[in-house]
Amino acid sequence: MGNNILLIFGAVALFISSMLGLVYIPQMLADKEVNQVEYVAPNIENGHKIYVREGCVYCHTQQVRPKGFGADFERGWGEASLPEDYKGLTPHVLGTMRTGPDLANIGKRQPSRDWHYTHLYAPESVSPGSIMPPFPWLFEVVDEDEATSRKPINLPGEYAKEGKKVIPTEEAEHLVDYLLSLDQEREKE
Numbered sequence: 001m002g003n004n005i006l007l008i009f010g011a012v013a014l015f016i017s018s019m020l021g022l023v024y025i026p027q028m029l030a031d032k033e034v035n036q037v038e039y040v041a042p043n044i045e046n047g048h049k050i051y052v053r054e055g056c057v058y059c060h061t062q063q064v065r066p067k068g069f070g071a072d073f074e075r076g077w078g079e080a081s082l083p084e085d086y087k088g089l090t091p092h093v094l095g096t097m098r099t100g101p102d103l104a105n106i107g108k109r110q111p112s113r114d115w116h117y118t119h120l121y122a123p124e125s126v127s128p129g130s131i132m133p134p135f136p137w138l139f140e141v142v143d144e145d146e147a148t149s150r151k152p153i154n155l156p157g158e159y160a161k162e163g164k165k166v167i168p169t170e171e172a173e174h175l176v177d178y179l180l181s182l183d184q185e186r187e188k189e
């Protein structure tokens, strides 16, 4: 009988302490802004959907660890992520695998739209030895003299196509809008 009471007391104490440690204390420490809904432009929202659909999250994280926890800071991936960085778009694409670099701050680290198009169409052409798969279905290959509303992408030397040009589709445009929006830089108070 005495042991049963101890067991129940222990279970309740364990439950309460884990609720405190895992839910209430982090909630108190989190920025109050977390509960606000952030406006996200429709093109960026669509870009996020394409990011999820294409499985980018299987190889890329979007969560930077604090200085001193691993080498994230030294790799130039930015400051530690905070809860407020994840308001807005769902599903959250924190990811678990880092086959490629963390992308939480890619909009700041690589602000060139042209670079992103070329990289998505032919990763190896701008990042020699890259094992990232190409995403050619986000682009259209048309004759060189065809009129297009979007500007053709730059393809270096051997990747260029004779008599053809490669045009980003609206999906590529929105995906890159989304990538360029990824920037967790803190506002200086």
Ligand code: HEC
Binding pocket: 051, 054, 055, 056, 057, 058, 059, 060, 099, 100, 101, 103, 106, 109, 110, 123, 124, 127, 130, 131, 132, 133, 135, 175, 179
């Ligand atoms: C099979 C794993 C894999 C998948 C899937 C993948 N990537 Fe990558 N990605 C990599 C690797 C490896 C690198 C590093 C080499 C390079 O730059 O290409 C990389 C690099 C990048 C970079 C440059 C990062 C930097 O710091 O320079 C961006 C941006 C990027 N990927 C975006 C994407 C997007 C967007 C998708 C989905 C459409 C995607 N990746 C899907 C593996 C992957």
